[in-house]
C-alpha cells in the first residue's frame with residue numbers, strides 16, 4: 216500500500232535515539248534541537264491579544280501582507296537585501312515546510328541535489344520524497360567542516376539542480392564568512408545551480424555577523440531560495456512560522472503547492488511573528504546567553520579530550536570521539552545509561568560521522584556544568 220520510496224526512508228536517527236530517553240528520570244538532555252527559552256513575553260502577549268480579538272481565520276495563501284512587509288523591511292535594514300512583499304516572500308509553516316516546498320517546486324524526478332554533510336537530518340529524506348537524488352559533499356574536521364572548493368567543483372560537474380546550504384550549521388555550529396561564501400558562490404555561479412539556503416540560525420552567530428548568500432550580488436539573489444524563520448532565534452518552535460524569499464517565479468510556484476496542501480500558516484503565529492521582529496533586545500539577550508554556554512562547553516569538552524571544532528553559531532557543537540574507541544551510538548547509549556546524559560550520535564547526520572557526537576547547549580549553564588561532571592566521570596571509566 217505504501218509508496219516504495221517512502222517505505223525505504225530510514226526513520227530519523229534522532230527520534231530513534233530519543234525514544235530511549237523518554238521516560239528515563241534525571242536525564243540531562245543535551246540532545247534537543249530547540250531553544251530552552253520560553254518565547255519572549257511580548258510575543259506571547261501578541262498571540263493572546265490576537266486570540267482575544269478574534270483573529271481565528273485563514274490568511275491569504277502567501278501569508279499576512281503586514282508580516283511580509285515587516286520581513287522585507289527587516290532584511291533590507293539588516294542585510295541590505297530587498298525582496299518585494301507582494302511577489303518575493305512566502306510565509307511558511309516553519310523552514311521545514313519552506314524546504315519541502317522549494318524542492319517540490321524545482322525538482323523534476325531524478326534531478327540531483329548537493330547536500331553538505333554532516334547535515335540536518337531532514338534534508339536527504341525530503342529530497343527523496345520529492346523524487347530527487349542526493350549528491351553528498353562530505354566535509355572534514357580538518358577543513359573545519361566547511362565546503363572544500365575542489366570537492367564542490369567535482370560535484371558541480373554532475374549538473375545538480377540545486378545545492379542546500381545551511382549555516383550556521385546544524386550539527387556543527389560552523390558558519391561562513393563573506394569571503395568564504397564568495398568563493399563557494401563563484402563555483403556555483405558558473406552554472407545555473409539553485410541555492411536553497413537554510414539560514415534558520417542566522418540570528419545566532421557569536422563571533423561575526425551572519426551574511427546571507429543572496430546578499431552577495433544580484434545573480435546570487437536570483438539563484439537563491441532563502442529560508443528562515445522564527446523557531447530558533449526567537450524561541451518560537453511551537454508557533455510553526457517561517458518564510459521563504461526568492462525570485463517571484465519560484466515564490467509563485469512554491470505558493471501554488473502551499474495553497475493546495477497547507478492553505479496558509481496559522482494566523483495567530485503570523486501575528487505573533489510581527490511582534491517578534493520588534494523583540495530584538497530579547498534576541499540579543501538569548502544570543503549572549505548561548506555564547507556564554509558555548510564558551511563554557513567548548514572549553515570543557517576540549518579539556519576532556521573530546522576535541523571540538525569551534526562553533527560560531529547555532530547552539531550545537533560536534534566533538535570528535537578521538538581516542539575513545541566506541542562508535543557514536545555505543546558511546547551515546549553508554550553515556551545515557553551510565554550517567555544519564557543524552558547527546559545525539561554523529562551517525563544521525565551522515566554515515567561518515569560515526570565518531571562524533573552532537574551536543575546541544577540549549578540548556579542552562581547549571582545543567583551544562585552538571586553534565587560535564589557526569590561526562591568526565593564517564594570518560595574515566597572507559598578503557
Ligand SMILES: Cc1ncc(COP(=O)(O)O)c(C=O)c1O
Pocket residue numbers: 248308309310311312335381384385413415443444445446452455456457
Ligand atoms: C537546520 C534546520 N533547518 C530547519 C529546522 C526546522 O525549522 P522550523 O522549526 O522552522 O521548521 C531545523 C530544526 O532543528 C534545523 O536545525
